[in-house]
Amino acid sequence: MCYASNAPFYAPYFFMTTQFVLRTDKKDGAGRCPVHLIAYFDGLRLKCATGEKCKPSEWNEGRQRFRGSFTGAEKANNFLELRAALVSEWWRTVRAAGGTPTMAGLKAALQPVVEAVVVVPVRRSITVLNDEHREALRARGYANHTLRQRKMLCSWLGNYERDRGELLDPTTYDLATHDRVLHYLRFDRNLAQNTVASFVRGLKVFLRWCREERGMSVPVELRKLQGKHADVLKMGLSAEDLAALTTAMLPAHLTRVRDVLLFCCYTGLRYSDVWALQPGNLHEWDGARVLRLVQTKPRTGVSIYLTEAAGAIIDRYAADGERALLLPVLANQVMNRHLKQVGKYAGLTAPVVLVERVAGQMVKKSVPKYELLTSHTARHTFATQSLLRGMPVEVLQKVMGHAKIQTTLIYAKVVEDLQHQTMRRIWEGHLGAAGSVETRAGQICAVKPTAA
Template structure:
């Protein structure tokens, strides 16, 4: 009885390598060159076949391997029927491909796979996510160009992490919070690549950087009411920016979700839609003011603008509304605390609306789990970054329960 196994000539090579057939029979073993070759990272050792997922052309290669196995076994059986054992030359001559086997597709480079990763998010409509990926990729490319470090699947290790984070802090001057996010995106890419069989490196999981979340800034209920009552030219760009911002304050929706609202999402005084970032379905009850603004958005009276443009308008709006109470901005860089004090309007962005909603909802007595259900947060750890319960509110609520106070 004969058995056949297929092995690579150079299983650890980074270029195309030949595939050999090993025929075991009657206490002997013959090594036969099949005339086929493959990139080692596309080879499934346990199956002794080429990986088809992600490499559809390898289906033809697997067919050729199946044919070679049949031809070798048939040759052995015919030789034994004649009372002989087949020689290597006879076995080699028995392998005749029925069809030309395409040359293995050239391996995509690390950077090409990185581009593919980003493009998939864009194709899925996750433009904001794709932009954050593009930023991380830019930092990675510039690091490789500046330092000469050969960034590849196998070189993303803790040593790489030390060099990369030093570069991000000292050269790019990123805060600890941003460095942590960049590393997280690199790890996300490496996991994506591993799931597609592009590498077997597991040391990338050891990349670490201390995350120090910045202080959360929100508006008070009085400030939101003041913005809503501010006299502005009807239909102007600031009036439009105010409407979009207030709708975020009233619903807790991210800007990307807010501007994607369609008539089919509105059910009476409730919105039900799929969040752009997470693809989770959320149900958002609408207060009276929000119902009006949603109607204006659907009618075209409220006009979506680019996120960066809206942020610029909001700072102008906040300045006009005299939202000038001092806010300390604290950042950490390489573990060192940096702070500056700014008027509140300078820190006003469209995301402030989502954070304001979460904070004011809790202050008004809505249970945390209900607020999280509306905002789409799945854990308290991620939700708490949106909450800014002030010392005044803590004192007021404490004395409401226990008495005392002014």
């Protein structure tokens, strides 16, 4: 029962009274005594401990309350008031039912059963969290190509949720869910094996961010998320191919595309770097010119010597007047589409066997070389042609801006001519003949693009 703050606590309530007493006879080692509740029911006396303790000097016996000197006195007194109110409510119920108060009933009244609160976990879609992840990366200054990869990852996951009707939550993402997602990407969306492998790599980065930076409980072991990369054809152009491109008669709108491709073949620049070239990247060096720039992807500085053929391409478009950019580079997708036409005009029709994994099956097909021509072909061409002409791998690494020499050595593995030359020289003592790569060493830089 509730009691007035300025009156003794002992008060009748329909033949029931409650009282709080300090049991000074049960003092502990710290000098504290337990506080007991005593309830009187028309001659019946029931007593139980409240769980509170204090020193005798901290207890007001007349008011049956804790003194102000007791730490937490206000909360402790409120606790006693609540005990009294619970006993009063219980007694009212017992009396209305015609029952008799018991010790078990009193203890039950003072320790009411608290209904379990069912916490419904809030599930969050991976797609929503991925947007948050991308914005965090943007704030940290990550490059645009990384942000585009995160966006593509979000698009694939969103398509899965929409098509399968299953919400993907990082806190419930397990291996079974992962297998369903991979099956969807590989067979429903017909994504290539390396595209799926890139998806898995990006997903692992995202889930690690959820776990380590957002404190989410991600059940799956990231090392078990498998996505195998397959070796793909890294096509580079031969000296004959380059000569055919430079002399091909092209429509005016394809000439610019061809020139940009050749410029990248002579410098090894990626599309993203040649697209952003400005006059400020040109510098004089020992009577010639060099390009100095910070690459977009690895953000490393490179210095590239401009051969006569590369310089001629820059000079051709410098004649257009004041330009913000050095070369007229089109959007990458548009350029790749036009490059197929350029290759067809140049007669790059030699068959190339293309091996792909489609829906889990190895599929081999023969396609003309021009169908595989892209802006990135130029970078492979520069690497392979440089190695064929004797450029040391360490120098090639610096020119291409590779952080690790192992990346550069990949090109050495695909230079088939270089392997055959070395083996023939070692086994047969052959030093090269007319028409060999050595006698054509100057061709790549000697030819100049022919205007349409």
